[in-house]
Amino acid sequence: MKKYICITTTYICLLLLFSCEKMDDNYKEYVVRDGIIYPGKATSPFVAAGEKRVQVSWLRSADPKVVKAKIYWNNYTDSVDLDITPELDTIRYLIDNLEENTYTFIIKTFDAKGNVSIPVEVSGRAYGPIYKAGLFNRNIAQEKVSEDEGWVISWEMGDITRGAAFTELSFRNSKNEPMTVITPIENMATIVTDFKGGEYQYRTGYIPEIGAIDTFYTEYISRTMPPQKINKAEWVATASSDARDTQAPNGAPDKAIDDDPNTFWHSRHSPSSPGYPHWIAIDMKKEIKVEYVELTPRATYTNQSFNKFIIQGSMDGINWTDYGDFYLEPVGLKVQQFVLEENPTMQHIRIYMTQGGSVHAHLAEFSVYGSVN
Template identity: 35%
Template sequence: MEESYKQYVVPGGLTYAGKATSPKAYSGLNRVKIAWLRGSDPSVVKAKVYWNNFADSLSVDIPPSGDTISVTIENLLEKKYTFTIRTYDGKGNSSIPVEVVGGSYGEKYQAQLLTRPVNSNVLNANGTLTIGWGGADESNGAYASEVKYTDVSGKEQHKIFSVKSLVSEIPDMKPNTNYQFRTIFRPDTLSIDNFYTSYTDGSGLFSFNKKSWKIISYSTQHSDGDNAVINFIDGNEATRWHTCAGCSSYPHFATIDMGVERTITQFGVWRTTFETGGDDRGPDKFDFLTSADNVTWVNQGSFNFNRLINGEQRYSLPNKPKARYFKFVGTQGPQSYMVMGEISTYGL
């Protein structure tokens, strides 16, 4: 009766080493880390990890202590792998095979990563930079933004901000300097490596926060409230500064104290949208003047303004003046009075 299977019977039975327990594969940059729990078999002294259908393998010595065994397989092509783990005791008996699936990431993954954009840079009077972030490619593994800058002591700093944050603050950036930023990715939750986009320069055209700004002089205003000159710097193009109708004429001006000296590289002007569709009673031409002390003024130029369109109209200042004060002077327009919406300055 035993004749049909007798040749397959091993006297005393087969001895198996304790198998790898709860293995996991951790992805990385052209590498994968394999880790598993030691298990309860003290006779296990070695393990072997196979991949590519057993064409490639790596031996691992099992130390006499420790709860976790791990090995990192380097120089892998970018693809998914099935890894097979066998453990061995001192007599050469092997365990039953245990499989775990993991992947290696490389140039293909790196090439599709997108830097999270910066929507705004606002610098307040105390020198704190507030960065407003755009959307991050979280579906591809984006989890943080890194900002590199020089602090007030001259040291290079790196700060990491979660992609869940819509705004980030840098309170100690050195004045008149720029910053760089990049996005950090993890392709999956078990990745042992981060992936980075290339650094991108901050715009260098920081929008100056207007909360500390003051109107220190002006030509006229039609009345307080809806027509007040303070509306010219309230951050809302839907409000208006309306000079006195019937009792004023060009030039019309407003002088603004930013509270701190800045390097101004650009400024922007809006017509008001207080009226439905926009108000065309702005100037056709204006001057922009700057001063460090509100005594000596430099005219940075005469500029054309399109009073027939909504939205910000930006103007560059090639001289990049350092100034605490600036003056907007409407010089020519269709009426004797003038109506404006908003003004902003940008720079370092």
């Protein structure tokens, strides 16, 4: 039994000795042949894309002897030398003036004696006019302005496949100060509460890939902000007559300014109807620069209401100025807009009705769009 154990132990020792000699041979072949010392190589290399440039970076190795590095590209025809100081944890270098293309960079590190590390390859792309030519502005799906909700822009989807990252909106606030609002591409709406109105610009920013050092922009698109719907909370409506007694719960003038198209104002119905002209007037309680008026006919009996009218404006509610003759289509609940070309400023506004399909007149909704003066 003891003899068997001795033979087995001798066999294992010989096997281990052979293996160690084999490992030494391999080590000499690939690591320390002819006594060459290999400094610590670049670790975790990364190329950050940019516009006609890239930034090459890597983590400093644990080898304290590394004092220099060299980056090669274009098949070793271009290169740059870097000094590596002890306080650096990450080495970064910006390579400019590159054509739009994908590049392979070879990084070698050196110690003070000139010994060179195993080369490390990393690839990255420089972007340029070809990429930029394929970038498009994010489209506006809908836009509205109101005193209640502010300025609301609803966006269409951005081109995330090419790196669309955000939309940049430039405008002026109520103090005429320039403002910029950034909306991430995943957000489908931009809401602004402090704005002046008038012209604005927007563009879309693209980041072509994760870690890119440059943002690419589309050209600005210039637009004019739509007029805001004036808040009706403080409005006071009056009329030449009304039918609140016979058309209840409808009939009163304020039913035309409640933002409910299912309610309506009606001229006096009984015991007698006064006939034309009829009018409904609004005291908006502040001066408004009016761009257009929006009227909505009642759902039924539209052929028995007014169709021809004049829009009038006044600062005092006594002296009125005509701003044009208009025609209202007798289509139930059809929202219709009537532009005042001169965009006059007024506090009081009146619909002065001159003709219709019967002696009566009625109206479901009366709205004003413009800006507070």
